[in-house]
């Protein structure tokens with residue numbers, strides 16, 4: 001290796017060490033380039049309307065295709081993973097609605113950016129000329145595709161990125177920078193012949209391997225739709241008790257046997273709760289909701305949205321109980 005190659009390797013090692021020191025659980029580097037075929041697949045997904053009403057995904061094409069249109073002169077993307085797995089489970093005996101694992105604690109939109117900005121400062125210490133911008137699900141950046149390019153993992157058939165060392169329970173953050181670093185290589189796809197996520201999805205939202213139709217996904221209906229939009233009965237009938245989000249496709253993934261306790265207090269379930277009861281939500285006043293769910297991902301649904309979801313879960317329970325009674329009487 002020549003001197004400039006050695007220098008590049010050294011500064012890349014410094015950046016990765018800094019990411020680990022800042023508390024990230026995975027880090028990789030991608031070369032700032034056009035996303036090419038990955039971008040084409042994204043456009044095909046949009047063309048099929050699989051983004052449902054998520055209009056923001058259908059904007060800023062040019063930036064999504066090439067990060068150099070976000071940071072002119074960008075040469076590298078530092079992509080990090082933040083594990084959020086905590087060793088708690090949903091209470092099967094609870095009659096509350098289930099909250100998706102990522103939303104048990106504090107909002108990653110609050111936890112990740114300060115750490116990403118610290119990482120960007122390290123880049124600037126190494127190269128004082130470096131210009132960087134940080135993203136975590138906050139702009140026109142296809143984070144999952146960049147995580148794959150940076151070698152953090154592969155995009156599973158459920159569309160989430162899976163790491164061989166920590167599974168899929170992690171958030172992705174990106175620093176786009178003009179600094180030059182040594183790029184990592186993508187890793188193989190280790191889904192193989194498995195189809196557990198596709199088989200387990202209650203709404204058949206994984207319409208083909210690697211393709212999720214948001215318009216069928218419980219996460220979309222319980223998080224992304226406005227509170228005054230009624231959840232269709234076809235979806236309500238398959239809610240499986242989910243109040244906010246859905247973890248089924250990740251819960252069944254065999255790679256999550258490698259999940260590890262993140263040890264981050266801010267991702268622990270608030271008040272120890274992984275479910276919320278419909279009665280509690282119906283009785284909650286707006287000011288108490290704002291206090292209780294400050295800096296929580298649940299505030300995205302708003303109180304009225306959570307109340308709507310709780311009513312849908314309650315309908316799902318009644319439908320399920322009715323079907324079970326009908327089955328029993330048929331058996332008799």
Ligand code: SF4
Nearest residue numbers: 201217218246248249
């Ligand atoms: S989150 Fe739930 S509804 Fe959405 S694709 Fe996964 S299993 Fe299906």
Ligand code: SF4
Nearest residue numbers: 156157191194197253
């Ligand atoms: S459940 Fe199986 S097919 Fe789905 S993402 Fe995991 S390994 Fe891949």
